[in-house]
Amino acid sequence: MELALQKYGSYEKFEQATGGNLLTKTRIWYHVKKYMEKEGCIGEIVVHLTDDLLSRASMTVVNSRPTLTINISTAREQWLEGMLRHEIGTHYFRGINNSHQPWGSCGSRKKHGLRPINPTEEGLASIHSVLFRKDPTLWRAALLYYTVYQASRMSFSQLFHNLGRFVHDPNTRWDYCVRAKRGQTDTALPGCFSKDQVYLDGILKILRHRDKIDFQLLMALGKVSYEDVERLKGVALMDHVRIPHFLQDQVRYTEQLHKIMEVNQLTDEELCSIIPEHVTFDGRLCC
Secondary structure, three states: OHHHHHHHOOHHHHHHHHHOOEOOHHHHHHHHHHHHHHHOOOOOOEEEEEOOOOOOEEEEEEOOEEEEEEEHHHOEOOOHHHHHHHHHHHHHHHHHHHHOOOOOOHHHHHHOOOOOOOOHHHHHHHHHHHOOOOOOOOHHHHHHHHHHHHHOOOOHHHHHHHHHHOOOOHHHHHHHHHHHHOOOOOOOOOOOOHHHHHHHHHHHHHHHOOOOOOHHHHHHOOOOOHHHHHHHOOOOOOOOOOOOHHHOOHHHHHHHHHHHHHHOOOOHHHHHHHOOOEEOOOOOEEO
16 A cells, blocks of 8 residues: 555555546446456356446346446446456356355355355455556555454544545545445444455465465365365366466466566565464464
C-alpha cells in the first residue's frame, strides 16, 4: 500500500492508471464472451450485470446453474480479464474439477481429512486477478486486510476517517467500511467481519511455497488446500479435469509469480519470517 501511494499518490490514481476506463455493458459482454471462448465454456455459465453488488463480481449457483454476477461500476478495461480469471478460471474450474474427485461431497471431504479450502482458494484466485498486469501491485488485497484489522479496533466513523489516507473517494471508502463492518449489530463499536483478510493471507502463503506447488495439479484436484496436494494426487481422478488457458504454459506462469514478488518488493526471506513452518497433525512440515 505504501509503495502504491509513493508511485500513484492515491487509490483513485492507481485505479485509473492500472485499471483504465470503465467499460460499457456492450464491451463487458464482448470481453466475457471472448474469455469464455478461450476457456471453452460458452453456454455453461449464466452472466448477470448489475451495479448493486458489494464486491466486483461473484460466482454462485442459482437454480442449479453456475452464475457469474459482474459489478458494472467497477469493470475496468485492464482489470476485467483478471476478474474473469478469478471467478471463472479459478473458482468455476476448481469447482468443476472438484465434482469429479472422490472428495467431491462434504462427507467425503471429512473422510479424506481435507483441510479448509481457504486461504488457498481465494489466495489463488487473487493471484490470478493480477496475473499478466503490467503493474501487479497487490493493493486491493492489502487494503481489504488492513481495513478488517482497523475495523476490529475502530468504530465505523473512525474507520471511514482512517481509510482517507489511502482512498479519497467517499463512496469507495464507504464500500470498504461496509464490507468490514457487515454483520455488526452496533457499528459504533470495534468489530469486524474478518473474511476479507483471507485474500492477502492466501496470496502470501502461496507465494511462500510457489516453488513447491504444482499449480496445474492444484487446479486439477479441485477445492483443496495446497497443503493437501501431495497426499491426494495418488487417489485423484484425472480423466475429466479442466485446466484454464493461462495455466497451460507453466514457465510463463512461474515468471508472472516472480514478477508479483518483485513489484510488491516481497522476498523469500520476508515470507519465511512471517509464515514460519510448523509440524502438522500427520507429522509433515508445512506453512
